[in-house]
Amino acid sequence: MENRMVPEERMTAQACSGHLASVEDAIYVIGGKWKLKIIIVLQESGNIRFNELQRKVEGISARVLSNELKDLELNGFVKRVVHAEQTPVVVEYVSTDYSRTLKPVIGALAEWGKTHKIKIKEEMS
Structure with missing residues (x-):
């Protein structure tokens, strides 16, 4: 399986x-x-609680997940929904x-x- 590059027009430096x-x-x-792993899980899962999200993103610590979620929320990729009417919240x-x-x-x-991955496997065999 060989992909040949089609020559493209050269870009200007700017x-x-x-x-x-x-x-x-x-x-x-x-x-x-x-980040992309979290985004993918959220897109596939819909609304999801923190612990379930941590289980689905294997290997991530709670601290790192919390920081990544804050960052993703700041950039508009994630929304944090608080159901304060429930006990516990x-x-x-x-x-x-x-x-x-x-x-x-x-x-x-x-x-x-x-x-x-296929290309690398073919080159190794």
Whole structure:
């Protein structure tokens, strides 16, 4: 399975710089070991409580999950829903509409990851 690159038009230095800055901004917001995993679980699970989210994102500590959720909430990817009318108070997390704009990006990354894994396995054998 060989993918041949189709030559693309060369970018101007200014366009390239802008492109790199945009990619850097995106990676800053969703990069790291946990953020995309959390976003994916939230998109697939709907409303989910903290402990259940921690179980589904295997290997993450409560402290790291808490920090990542705060960061994702600040960037508009996660909404924290507090049900204060219940005793004890129930806190759930849900992905936002803005978070769901990442679905095509996540799908493309998943497809690329699958293709890359196959490529590496073929090269090793």
